Amino acid sequence: MIYELNKTKKKNGVEYKEQKFSIDTGDRVNDINIQDAVIHVLDSNAGEPILNEYTLELTEDTYNFLYKHIEKIFKNDDLVPAAFNQEKNLVKEIVQDYLNGIDRDIIEISKGLARQLFAIMKCNINIPSCDLIVTSIITDQGPMLGILKLDYVNSFTHQVDFIGNKIGVGLIKHSAALPGSSQRIQRAAFIKPIRGGQTFDLWVLDSNKGRKIDYDEYGANYFSNTFLGCSQVSDSRTETKAFIHAVERWTRNNITENAVEAENIRTTVKDKLQEEDNINITELADELFRDEPKKKQDFEVYIKGNGLDEKIKVDKQFVEKKFKRVRLKIDKDIDLYIGKEAYKDQSKFEIQRNGDGSINMIVKNVINYIEK
Structure with a gap:
């Protein structure tokens, strides 16, 4: 590992030293086993997030839906290793309590993450509404807590009406549909237990591909910079x-x-x-x-x-x-x-x-x- 500490940056009024690593992270994650998952609704037009009180029932369809998205994220070339910044970090603290066994209630952990992201969304109207999925997974590189931001996509379904003695079939637009397993999620993170001497703390996908970004740096990089509070770690890929x-x-x-x-x-x-x-x-x-x-x-x-x-x-x-x-x-x-x-x-x-x-x-x- 090559390590440098040479750039001073300022965020939210606090100066910190940007860490730059150059590492070889080896093979990416291959084996994935989903343990639990919780979904919350983050509608930026609402006053409060809709927070779930139950874990998802991992039926075969639900499990496959999550698995295909997670697998696709780990194969995405835009997924990068990252390290948490040095300043106080709420996401880091919440997740590490779970991964280290201090707080094993994934529902409460996921609520804390949802509230944190929702507060950021309310500060910038350009951040799209979403469903937030928090999931516990076991991989060939150890346990991780996954955070998947599923921005809504438009979809259509048919509607059948009976008009007198005739049938009419029309189309209905749904503006809050979740991306299908064949579509790409733009923002996600998989956080590892933090251990002394490790070179990176999490995998991060924070992509703006296919989107017109015309808002400020805060809005464009909110997921990595403001929500997760992390910086990319450079690896061979x-x-x-x-x-x-x-x-x-x-x-x-x-x-x-x-x-x-x-x-x-x-x-x-x-x-x-x-x-x-x-x-x-x-x-x-x-x-x-x-x-x-x-x-x-x-x-x-x-x-x-x-x-x-x-x-x-x-x-x-x-x-x-x-x-x-x-x-x-x-x-x-x-x-x-x-x-x-x-x-x-x-x-x-x-x-x-x-x-x-x-x-x-x-x-x-x-x-x-x-x-x-």
């Missing part, structure tokens, strides 16, 4: 993901009129990610831009400026998943989806350089195709 995105952003912004150079950068980086266990940013910059010192410096500074250290430990599992298929957007109006093996097979796909900075992308030996 988050570093690998950040590195890939940083390289692509730099290439898009700086190599706009030379497809040959852009292709060389992308191919070189992809090959290194798939072949090497570690990537040294300085050495990579030198290899890519040995004869262009200004580009070399700009590239190196930009990549490191995304919170990355000199050496990146590559998460092979993430790389395999990321590059299983290659998606190419060509001149804004052509999309290509190519499997990794086909992309590297010159009998099926080839990139030809034209000598003027442009390239030809050739799909070869087509014997069957369909139109979608």
Whole structure:
């Protein structure tokens, strides 16, 4: 583990030192066994939350609904390890009492968490109403307490009316439906028992994908910053993901009129990610831009400026998943989806350089195709 304590931040009028870790968390959670679950209704238009007095009956359907959501969250690339901040933290205290056996009443624990989140929601009208599920799970990495914020989605069902002696069937919109097991939850946390020497305290999903965020930082990051009071811990997966995105952003912004150079950068980086266990940013910059010192410096500074250290430990599992298929957007109006093996097979796909900075992308030996 690499540990730094160097940035001072201010939140809610209190200054604290931001902790930055660089760790290898190993395999993500795989085995999941749900023990208990409680659901509460947090409607920001109401004066009080609707707090449940009973645990959910874990029927086969209910168990599968929860399990599929939890499993999907643990497989989500946006799930990151995090550590609780140093200041006093109500969520941390409530959950640790439960995980350490001091208070084993999950209903009361979940009520405290629901009240805390509801108070935050009432302070910002942009935070969507939801059902909050608090669940106790056993995993291959030990016991955890899960917190799932299920924002409401619109759904429709039919309504049958009898008009005289005729049947009329219409549609009714439900604005407070829960996301189905095929849909993604945007915000969740799985908190571990806090033990001395451990490098992170919880897994956090705090995603704004698919949402237009036009409110302030408090509102955009309320789940991690204000509710959980935690900071992301950098592991090999988050570093690998950040590195890939940083390289692509730099290439898009700086190599706009030379497809040959852009292709060389992308191919070189992809090959290194798939072949090497570690990537040294300085050495990579030198290899890519040995004869262009200004580009070399700009590239190196930009990549490191995304919170990355000199050496990146590559998460092979993430790389395999990321590059299983290659998606190419060509001149804004052509999309290509190519499997990794086909992309590297010159009998099926080839990139030809034209000598003027442009390239030809050739799909070869087509014997069957369909139109979608």
